Amino acid sequence: MSTPSQTTCVDPAGFAHSVAELVRIPSVNPLHGGPIAAAHGPIGEGALALRLAQRLRGCGAAEVISDDVFEGRPNVYGYFPGHTDRVVAIDVHTDTVSVEHMTDPPFDGRIEAGSVWGRGALDNKATLGVLLSLLESWHRQGLRPHPSLLVVGTVSEEAGGLAGATRFRRWVTERDIRIHQLLVAEPTDFHPVHGLRGLVLLSITTFGKSAHAATPHLGRNAIETMAPVIAAFTAEQQRLHTLGPMTALGAGCVSVTQVTGGTGSNVVPDRCSITVGRRLVVDENPHSVVAQLSAIARQACRGECEVVSLLPPNDEGTPGTRAFYQDPSSELVRFLAAACGTTPNVAPFGANALRYNGLADEIALFGPGSIAEAHQATEKIAVDDLIRLGSVLQTWLSPS
Ligand SMILES: [Zn+2]
Incomplete structure (x- = not known):
């Protein structure tokens, strides 16, 4: 693993504003829709996918692909050639759970008391916001990640049988893309998670x-x-x-x-x-x-x-989902644990990684904040956590 570049400069306050901007774009999963979500604009990931594609272009992606999973609900892939052919990918689901039970304004994205507030701030816009902010900053400085980077925004993770992840898997397989390391963003409290039931x-x-x-x-x-x-x-x-x-x-x-x-x-x-x-x-x-x-x-x-x-058959024709598991001694898991001073874990919840067995040489779930606080009546991510994530991504992607 390469060492962090000392030459880059990133504005940590930009992380919070970047995440807040994404929170202000509602992206409630249609299976979690309701009158409150509907009052804030069209339900679904469409608006966020458009904005994601726009921001990826703005930070110099060589290619931005919008891949309709359902009508008006596309996955978005942004490709950034690095200094090597080694490809790493970051998968972030763009949908959120329901806002109908929230006791807080769901989409105001306010920055208050050291946190960014609103649905999706924690699960799962934190990683996307920090990553885009980094990419924008590197682009301004004429830098690019060391490995080639694929940024993946997937729909339909919170409900609907992981359809976005299933689609992304097919897209990678059809193009015969070899992914060395795949980071699946989820709130894991900075522990690399290498197994899911x-x-x-x-x-x-x-x-x-x-x-x-x-x-x-x-x-x-x-x-x-x-x-x-x-x-x-x-x-x-x-x-x-x-x-x-x-x-x-x-x-x-x-x-x-x-x-x-x-x-x-x-x-x-x-x-x-x-x-x-x-x-x-x-x-x-x-x-x-x-x-x-x-x-x-x-x-x-x-x-x-x-x-x-009750689960649609996946690509293997299987009525359900196999466990996701990979050896915790992989380079990616060891790097994330060392960078954060945490231990590798397995987790009880479901995530896109359940569709990614074998899709990359190494896979880990990782992100700021705790899953125990996701899907609640209020939602927030600490700005300090965004800064910590920023430094991990900076080290992992080593822009120059
Ligand atoms: Zn999530």
Whole structure:
């Protein structure tokens, strides 16, 4: 890893203003839309994608590509040739979660009490804002990053099956681009994260026959048919928990997270559905896990039962997501940990990296701020954290 360039000068106050500008451009994921978001302009990542493309051009990108993932919701890729052919990439998702539950103005991007405030400030505009500010400053000074740099703004991370990341993966594969190091921006409190559990999400429905609740023997109760299915998943979770941490990502786990059924207090229900989520660890195959969960449901259910995957198949045709994992001894992970005085971690949340297994020689999630503070009624990122991130990126990209 190269040493930081001493010749560059960057205005740290510029970081906060750069992030604030991005916060003021609403980019709520359409699946998180609502009246408050709608009152602030079109929902979705479109406006932010336009501005990102404009800022990338403004800081000297050799190529800026807008890649429509959904109509009006493009990924944006900006390419900056460096002093070597070695390509590094930074992926930042451009969507945010809902603002409907916020107790703070969602898009004012104010800089107050040492932080930038507003939806997306932490998750995930901090890294994008700092990076653009650095690139703009380097461009003014006639500098460029040492490795060639691909800046990637992806849509649809917070909801919608990581469609932007799936698209970016295809784009890289079709062009046969070799990425040496890929940094996936997320609030990891400056810990490099090298493992994420995968996910299989199923909807399971039992069927019965309606009747008046006063004559239940004339019907078949779909909720009662579902009860042993739920109990079977509770038992499966106990089994997985007893296995203990068998991999670097711990053990898998399963939860029943939603239940719906019944149409009235005096009607025997003819339908009941549950949502079952299963977290996957290293080497678990989503196909086999779906098959195993289906078998558990069918065995426990004494009647008819339908199992449907709630996640769209990915490029491999898999109904769900494998875990993301790579060796923490990689150069990128070691560099980030050393630069920040932190330790490599694995994390329990989902992120674009789940689509990036093997897409780059080395991959790490990394960014300022804590995931525990994301998606809340208020959102902020400390200006000090932006400055710290700026110095890490400056060292990593070593402009000259
Ligand atoms: Zn995020």
